[in-house]
Amino acid sequence: DQQVKQNSPSLSVQEGRISILNCDYTNSMFDYFLWYKKYPAEGPTFLISISSIKDKNEDGRFTVFLNKSAKHLSLHIVPSQPGDSAVYFCAASSYGGSQGNLIFGKGTKLSVKP
Amino acid sequence: EADIYQTPRYLVIGTGKKITLECSQTMGHDKMYWYQQDPGMELHLIHYSYGVNSTEKGDLSSESTVSRIRTEHFPLTLESARPSHTSQYLCASQSPIAGETDTQYFGPGTRLTVL
Numbered sequence: 001d002q003q004v005k006q007n008s009p010s011l012s013v014q015e016g017r018i019s020i021l022n023c024d025y026t027n028s029m030f031d032y033f034l035w036y037k038k039y040p041a042e043g044p045t046f047l048i049s050i051s052s053i054k055d056k057n058e059d060g061r062f063t064v065f066l067n068k069s070a071k072h073l074s075l076h077i078v079p080s081q082p083g084d085s086a087v088y089f090c091a092a093s094s095y096g097g098s099q100g101n102l103i104f105g106k107g108t109k110l111s112v113k114p
Numbered sequence: 115e116a117d118i119y120q121t122p123r124y125l126v127i128g129t130g131k132k133i134t135l136e137c138s139q140t141m142g143h144d145k146m147y148w149y150q151q152d153p154g155m156e157l158h159l160i161h162y163s164y165g166v167n168s169t170e171k172g173d174l175s176s177e178s179t180v181s182r183i184r185t186e187h188f189p190l191t192l193e194s195a196r197p198s199h200t201s202q203y204l205c206a207s208q209s210p211i212a213g214e215t216d217t218q219y220f221g222p223g224t225r226l227t228v229l
Binding site: 002004009034036041042043044045046049089101102104105106107 | 222
């Protein structure tokens, strides 16, 4: 049973517009969430994270929102650029519970069109 | 960001061969991980280590083995490769910096194809 779900396998956005990638989780013990970006034939690159004590974290064009009551988080990219085209993975962990091991979603492939 | 290296980047090999995938990091991180990922699927944890002489199996059963004799080195070995082992193998190490305790940094991966 998947504990971290990314229900949209793909998303297409026009350059300059906002990209919103969504992630849902089922384990209420998760207290740390991360987003990774992955290009084909490369390893995932860490983008941004958020602790469960916050509901928003911002880093440049990237903002992650956390809604604990809905067990939902989202990654906003504004403005989207063609170089943002990649697969985005959501990950979660329960520090002190599962020794910090990350549980990943299946990823969402983002395509940003010029 | 961690400097973490994997070799080879690509490997095509015949069934029955023994292979070792190399992973090394220069940041002195104690925690290291191996993941397996197929296209369109999530990353599955197959092995992890919390330090020298520590190795544990992950959530996904794997016929591979690992060793951790040195902090910086975490190789993965397949004694007899099979086509079902065809996948991308990703190595990661974890930052011990307070405030980002669970952030893992990944190497470039090894794309393994077993014929």
